[in-house]
Amino acid sequence: MSTRQPIRKSVRFEVFKRDNFTCQYCGAKAPDVILHVDHINPVSKGGDNEIINLVTACQPCNLGKSDRVLSDSSSIDRQRAQLEGLNERREQLEMMLAWRDELQSFGDTTVDLVAERIVARMPGHSINEHGRSLIRNWIKKFSVEEILDALDVAADKMSSSPDQEEVNECFDAIPRICVTRRLPEVKQKMLYARGILRRRIYVNHSIVMPLMANAIEAGLDVEELIEFSKTVKNWTEFRAAMEEIANG
Known part of the structure; x- marks a missing residue:
């Protein structure tokens, strides 16, 4: 006979989430009923606390079930299908997060390239983090081609040795030119x-x-x-x- 071990709170929560806080025997839902975590294969018959052997049950169903093993495999099959679905969603989520990281990396590279082009048109000046954040916002609204074309228009109006005020005016003019050129x-x-x-x-x-x-x-x-x-x-x-x- 297996020794009954308490089911960890974190495991109970995962079982409830997997089963949508619904009794898998009668369909009753929280908070209308008190939910328990039931062993599909009872501990007295060798069942363990692996999540595949656990199921959400309302208090009446759990107390009435005693240590009888379910008469067929429908509940186990259902839990296996749910777990497979959860695993598939987890894998898709991981892929989405990886894709987001790739997009973020690509976005940072694009910001670097645009910033380099701007600095090249403004000798002796640099772009701080605030300036980079502005460029990142521009990239969300305009294509890189639009931004670089606007840079050329703005930079062509500067003197050969622009001071900081001229540079600031040129930088601030870039998004305005982008907007104007769409009119x-x-x-x-x-x-x-x-x-x-x-x-x-x-x-x-x-x-x-x-x-x-x-x-x-x-x-x-x-x-x-x-x-x-x-x-x-x-x-x-x-x-x-x-x-x-x-x-x-």
């Missing part, structure tokens, strides 16, 4: 015209874009808008011209 071409050129105006004259930022949009909708060619932005003398003149075109 329709007309909208991109309107933003370009706005940039010209902002560098040359005072601009009312709250209405400049709607003014340009109304004028273009009324027939103003966007290339003409750009050229006008390069020569207009002040905001009053620009606003009057846009309103005149919009109002026909």
Whole structure:
């Protein structure tokens, strides 16, 4: 006769989880009933505490079963199938975790490559951990090609020996350029015209874009808008011209 050993709490919990906290004899569930862990093959007949020999049973079923061995193998087969299913899910989870680690490694490599390209365009400067975290966020939103193209656009505007302020402005401009380049071409050129105006004259930022949009909708060619932005003398003149075109 086998000596009864207490079932560890961790093992009991694993059995309950495997069986969805449901009595495998009658289908009763916690917390409607008190659940026990029952030996399929009783200890008195050589059963052990291996999980394959354990099953969730409600208190009435467990007490009524005494030390009788189940009359067929259906419960054992069910437990074996459940264990096989658990093992399959565990293996799939391990594969998913490995895949996540591979993606993380790939992401870190991509960040390194983008950071190297940025530093190459900014001689004498480096990227700290905060900068790397920003690059990592960019990569989630934009393709590497978009980021590098934006870098070229921003870096081409810097002087040959940029100071820290210039470098910071270039770095911060990269995601904005990525966003702009996803806009329709007309909208991109309107933003370009706005940039010209902002560098040359005072601009009312709250209405400049709607003014340009109304004028273009009324027939103003966007290339003409750009050229006008390069020569207009002040905001009053620009606003009057846009309103005149919009109002026909």
